Amino acid sequence: MDLFQDLKDRGLIYQHTDEQALRKRLASSPITLYCGFDPTADSLHIGSLLPILILKRFQLAGHKPIALVGGGTGLIGDPSGKVSERVLNPKEIVEEWADKIKAQLSRFLDFERKENPAIIANNYDWLGSLQVIGFLRDIGKNFPLGTMLAKESVETRMSKGISYTEFSYMILQSYDYMKLNELHGCELQVGGSDQWGNITAGIELIRRTTVDQDKEMYGLTMPLVTKSDGVKFGKTEGGAVWLDPAKTSPYKFYQFWLNTDDRDVVKFLKYFTFLSLAEISALADELEREPEKRKAQRTLAAEVTKLVHGQEALLRAEKITNALFGGGLNGLSASEIEEGLSDVPSAELESPEISFVDLLVQAGVVSSKRQARESIENGAIYINDLRYNDLETPVPQLERLDGKYLVVRRGKKNYYLIKFMQ
Structure with missing residues (x-):
């Protein structure tokens, strides 16, 4: 060569x-x-x-x-x-x-x-x-x-x-x-x-x-690595993307690459992977034909995460990603839940002996009981992937992930993590 x-x-x-x-x-x-x-x-x-x-x-x-x-x-x-x-x-x-x-x-x-x-x-x-x-x-x-x-x-x-x-x-x-x-x-x-x-x-x-x-x-x-959107490469809302998994978890690391802009992904595949230029060219063609499948981004994220953190960490990052964005939260362990949702709003509650409406207010999912009722009635509230639109849902009966977590989603993207202390 x-x-x-x-x-x-x-x-x-x-x-x-x-x-x-x-x-x-x-x-x-x-x-x-x-x-x-x-x-x-x-x-x-x-x-x-x-x-x-x-x-x-x-x-x-x-x-x-x-x-x-x-x-x-x-x-x-x-x-x-x-x-x-x-x-x-x-x-x-x-x-x-x-x-x-x-x-x-x-x-x-x-x-x-x-x-x-x-x-x-x-x-x-x-x-x-x-x-x-x-x-x-x-x-x-x-x-x-x-x-x-x-x-x-x-x-x-x-x-x-x-x-x-x-x-x-x-x-x-x-x-x-x-x-x-x-x-x-x-x-x-x-x-x-x-x-x-x-x-x-x-x-x-x-x-x-x-x-x-x-x-x-x-x-x-x-060359200096640049991004097409003008944002400095390697920076996120949470700060720098580190190679140490204790500073940037493999899941967040994987997500950084998965969210690469279409305009940058082929360049980054050339820069940061050991795929052949022929393989990268094939991914570029797929990106052109079917950009919604994001195969180039998924390949980039997988290759770089495996290179930096190893195969086991890659599988864990993919598992968390699939659970959060494709359903299946029940299959996550406590550590996987915490890793995947480490940057979303969270709350710790002493007891589940409160109403469903009060739960949403205390956890910061909504700002008022009125907003809680409207969100529930409109079907905008999801608990552990399941839609809840019953105002009378008993909180103690909600299934907790790993015995202590509730993952609340309001709308399509707003996640909240609730941890019960007992």
């Missing part, structure tokens, strides 16, 4: 160093490449998924990826793509987050395979022991100030202000590339399009400091 051409056909290449030279190098023998991930939180989010999968694609093609966790650069803060200064986190917190990110990366890259095992590295191992005088003399002198100021990541911040701390980030990332070249023979750095200036700065540093003037280094960036 021509990896470079496959990446190009999927729309995954935004910028690159000399194409002919890079293609020739990739075709000649396995290359060692790296991508960095700064620990700015205790989990990566789906904004990091594209570069992770790029490393995975290279590994599957026989190359050797290095996942670099920025335990050192995470203490500084990358100005790329930011309009204001980052908050500097304590060293102990950054160390803890770095360890968690290492564990997450191991779910995607194979560090045990015999042929081309991936490498996990932490740049604090070399940045943490640097001596400032030696670093400025030996490394800093290779960075002309005019060139640094002209880099997009710096230039866009000049009007709003940038500290020397973040200004120096470019030098540290360049030093990472140089160290990985020395330690592991790394010849290619990949990253998001906002990293192009840092990548080319690293290539220039290696050129200036190496004794081998014929050494060629390479860089490649991916």
Whole structure:
């Protein structure tokens, strides 16, 4: 397989160093490449998924990826793509987050395979022991100030202000590339399009400091992932979509992809799945013919959820989805009910010894008894998938899911979760 051409056909290449030279190098023998991930939180989010999968694609093609966790650069803060200064986190917190990110990366890259095992590295191992005088003399002198100021990541911040701390980030990332070249023979750095200036700065540093003037280094960036509706990719009403299932449940993760706009789904299938381009083309044709079936979206959601959380989590997410949107709530366990309805209004009631009307008011389903009666009489109230239009329904006789839950729906989409304490 021509990896470079496959990446190009999927729309995954935004910028690159000399194409002919890079293609020739990739075709000649396995290359060692790296991508960095700064620990700015205790989990990566789906904004990091594209570069992770790029490393995975290279590994599957026989190359050797290095996942670099920025335990050192995470203490500084990358100005790329930011309009204001980052908050500097304590060293102990950054160390803890770095360890968690290492564990997450191991779910995607194979560090045990015999042929081309991936490498996990932490740049604090070399940045943490640097001596400032030696670093400025030996490394800093290779960075002309005019060139640094002209880099997009710096230039866009000049009007709003940038500290020397973040200004120096470019030098540290360049030093990472140089160290990985020395330690592991790394010849290619990949990253998001906002990293192009840092990548080319690293290539220039290696050129200036190496004794081998014929050494060629390479860089490649991916496009910024955008959504056709103008909403930032990876954001929902509840915030960022995380790779940690404790922060974004597999069900919510699945729903995020399932709700992909028709205009984006084919692009995302190319970006985030390992389906062949022929398979994706067939899904695109089905989308054109029968968009109401949303087969492309269901395939995307299934593929990415399985990739990130595994087959068991995918089956659970599909089960919850089918129960909530296709009926069958009685088949859900307590944990599945809580996961699927974690973001809907909920209420805890001490006793079921109240009227059906009072139940709806106390749970916040309606605002008044009058509205409750009207909704019931109009057939707009559903309890555990069943329509209730009897004002005299005894609440104690309502069947509770898992012995303690009632799922109330008003109209087509307004869900409420009621939990009885006894």
